[in-house]
Amino acid sequence: MAAPLRVRRQLPTSPWLFAAPGLLIAGAFVLYPFVSTLVNSFTDRRTLLPGRFVGLANFRELLHDDMFWTGLRNSVLYVLVVVPALVVLPLLLALLVRRNIPGITFFRSAFYTPVVASIVVVGLIWVWLLDERGLVNSVLETVGIGRIGFLSDQWLLLFSAMAVTVWKGLGYYMVIYLAALANVPRELHEAAAVDGAGPVRRFLSVTVPAVRSTMVLVAALSSVAAFKVFSEVYLMAGPSGGPAGEDTTLVMLVQRTGTGLTGRVGYASALSVVVFAVTVVLMLLVLRADRKEEA
Amino acid sequence: MSVLEKVRPERPAATVREPRVTDDDGRRVRPGELLWRYLLLLAVLALTTGPFLWQLATSLKGPTEDIYSSPPRLLPAHPTLHNYARVADTIPVWDYALNSLKVAAANVVTNCVGSALAGYALARLRYRGRRVTTLVFVLAMLVPVEGIVIAQFTTMRELGLNNTLIGVVLPGAVGAMNVLLMRGAFRALPYEIEEAAYVDGANVWQRFLRVALPSVKGTLAVVAIFAFMGAWDDFLWPLIVLSDPSKFTLTIGLNYLHGTFANDERLVAAGTVIAVAPLIALFACLQRYFFRGVGEGAVKG
Numbered sequence: 001m002a003a004p005l006r007v008r009r010q011l012p013t014s015p016w017l018f019a020a021p022g023l024l025i026a027g028a029f030v031l032y033p034f035v036s037t038l039v040n041s042f043t044d045r046r047t048l049l050p051g052r053f054v055g056l057a058n059f060r061e062l063l064h065d066d067m068f069w070t071g072l073r074n075s076v077l078y079v080l081v082v083v084p085a086l087v088v089l090p091l092l093l094a095l096l097v098r099r100n101i102p103g104i105t106f107f108r109s110a111f112y113t114p115v116v117a118s119i120v121v122v123g124l125i126w127v128w129l130l131d132e133r134g135l136v137n138s139v140l141e142t143v144g145i146g147r148i149g150f151l152s153d154q155w156l157l158l159f160s161a162m163a164v165t166v167w168k169g170l171g172y173y174m175v176i177y178l179a180a181l182a183n184v185p186r187e188l189h190e191a192a193a194v195d196g197a198g199p200v201r202r203f204l205s206v207t208v209p210a211v212r213s214t215m216v217l218v219a220a221l222s223s224v225a226a227f228k229v230f231s232e233v234y235l236m237a238g239p240s241g242g243p244a245g246e247d248t249t250l251v252m253l254v255q256r257t258g259t260g261l262t263g264r265v266g267y268a269s270a271l272s273v274v275v276f277a278v279t280v281v282l283m284l285l286v287l288r289a290d291r292k293e294e295a
Numbered sequence: 296m297s298v299l300e301k302v303r304p305e306r307p308a309a310t311v312r313e314p315r316v317t318d319d320d321g322r323r324v325r326p327g328e329l330l331w332r333y334l335l336l337l338a339v340l341a342l343t344t345g346p347f348l349w350q351l352a353t354s355l356k357g358p359t360e361d362i363y364s365s366p367p368r369l370l371p372a373h374p375t376l377h378n379y380a381r382v383a384d385t386i387p388v389w390d391y392a393l394n395s396l397k398v399a400a401a402n403v404v405t406n407c408v409g410s411a412l413a414g415y416a417l418a419r420l421r422y423r424g425r426r427v428t429t430l431v432f433v434l435a436m437l438v439p440v441e442g443i444v445i446a447q448f449t450t451m452r453e454l455g456l457n458n459t460l461i462g463v464v465l466p467g468a469v470g471a472m473n474v475l476l477m478r479g480a481f482r483a484l485p486y487e488i489e490e491a492a493y494v495d496g497a498n499v500w501q502r503f504l505r506v507a508l509p510s511v512k513g514t515l516a517v518v519a520i521f522a523f524m525g526a527w528d529d530f531l532w533p534l535i536v537l538s539d540p541s542k543f544t545l546t547i548g549l550n551y552l553h554g555t556f557a558n559d560e561r562l563v564a565a566g567t568v569i570a571v572a573p574l575i576a577l578f579a580c581l582q583r584y585f586f587r588g589v590g591e592g593a594v595k596g
Binding site for chain 1: 364420443545
């Protein structure tokens with residue numbers, strides 16, 4: 001690569017040579033697929049058949065597809081449950097690990113382990129923990145509560161998957177909050193303490209306002225991620241999405257309808273367009289909430 | 296973006312050597328409060344690492360041992376590595392690990408090279424079309440992968456690369472996010488160093504390789520770590536692009552193991568330990584880079 005070009009000035013082509021690998025990958029495997037998703041959503045393309053233009057037929061079909069509404073409901077529900085938990089709990093965790101007491105480095109790293117582990121590993125661990133005969137149920141039985149079918153009931157299954165998402169995300173957002181907390185001026189805390197504010201009061205009137213923009217960032221990141229959830233539910237509920245497919249999420253539906261030899265690429269693309277649209281709306285909502293509070 | 300380079304999460308300090316425990320401001324932490332903190336820390340520790348330990352314990356339990364006992368027993372009565380041998384008999388788990396390793400290594404190389412090159416062009420070279428190039432990467436970063444996997448799959452089919460490991464690597468080969476990270480790192484460098492090299496007659500490639508690149512090693516390490524982790528952990532894309540079991544990566548192989556042999560938890564547990572152990576080891580060695588990288592990435596994101 002270190003071809004010794006004996007020129008003092010940069011060649012006009014050099015910048016493009018530098019950018020070429022990145023541009024090629026981004027263009028061919030991100031932007032082109034994005035455009036072709038939009039185009040395909042107006043066709044009846046299948047995996048092995050080129051499609052014809054069908055206008056809005058795919059979108060009209062979506063409106064009458066029960067599975068679509070199930071997927072949309074589950075994905076929206078996911079956001080509503082997971083996001084508040086991921087905005088609040090990692091902040092509390094960051095406050096807990098922020099002080100440099102002996103051994104804190106170990107705790108910080110240990111709390112980050114679920115983030116490092118593959119979602120497949122995490123999914124399979126929790127399937128085993130929440131199994132009818134798994135650890136959680138053994139404990140519940142030992143203390144006299146009795147066994148609970150976490151993975152067989154439609155709603156319990158979905159909430160279990162949400163709990164796993166929160167569990168895996170805690171460490172990640174904790175680190176983001178740690179970065180934000182490092183920038184909170186200590187004088188504010190001291191002033192509040194002098195004014196007689198207790199820990200809870202100081203948390204609500206000093207810490208929370210100081211990290212508010214980070215909370216918005218966490219809300220934005222986690223809501224987009226939660227809406228597009230795939231792996232946790234896929235692993236815990238199985239490819240068909242739990243009992244009668246009632247736990248299917250939108251991205252699971254995209255994967256199921258769009259792949260395989262008979263995959264309906266056009267229809268799956270229309271579903272993907274809905275995923276894009278809701279993602280954009282979610283981002284706008286979060287940003288708007290941010291602006292409103294500021295005003 | 297260069298400002299963000301300076302935003303660092305609090306660095307874990309070296310062990311406090313004074314007899315009294317003090318906080319960052321040098322104030323003493325009261326023993327009662329300290330006790331509560333440690334109790335809470337231990338509770339969270341059990342919650343975050345307990346499941347991994349339970350999985351490890353299950354994988355070490357022998358075929359005659361009751362893994363469903365109530366009350367549960369953490370420690371295996373007769374620890375054995377038998378289950379690890381049995382996983383390898385059931386699925387070619389070491390081949391899958393090798394596939395994952397190939398994919399992850401390729402992803403590290405392509406991301407480091409590609410994003411350093413592009414990041415340098417964006418940060419340091421003046422040319423027509425630089426704004427457009429930046430815009431391409433920003434847009435690419437914003438496109439949600441989950442929405443384009445089907446089109447990525449058809450693109451791979453058209454290129455004849457579906458069901459190959461190259462096909463697994465390509466879409467994420469140069470992550471747009473990494474390009475922007477490198478751009479930020481290069482921008483933070485003072486211009487004087489490169490000017491000196493320029494005056495000495497160094498051309499653009501020499502300035503890039505000998506002057507600029509050695510100064511951004513930290514960010515490059517972050518890119519490498521995240522590229523490795525991302526590729527090793529990825530599930531949705533390999534699941535879609537790979538159909539031939541002999542080409543499976545570890546994550547897809549595990550899902551397959553789980554689906555086929557769901558009855559024997561010991562096997563699945565052994566498989567997950569094989570998949571997660573290298574990453575935890577890697578993480579333990581490089582955790583300071585991790586924390587810096589996540590903090591930076593978050594603020595940049």
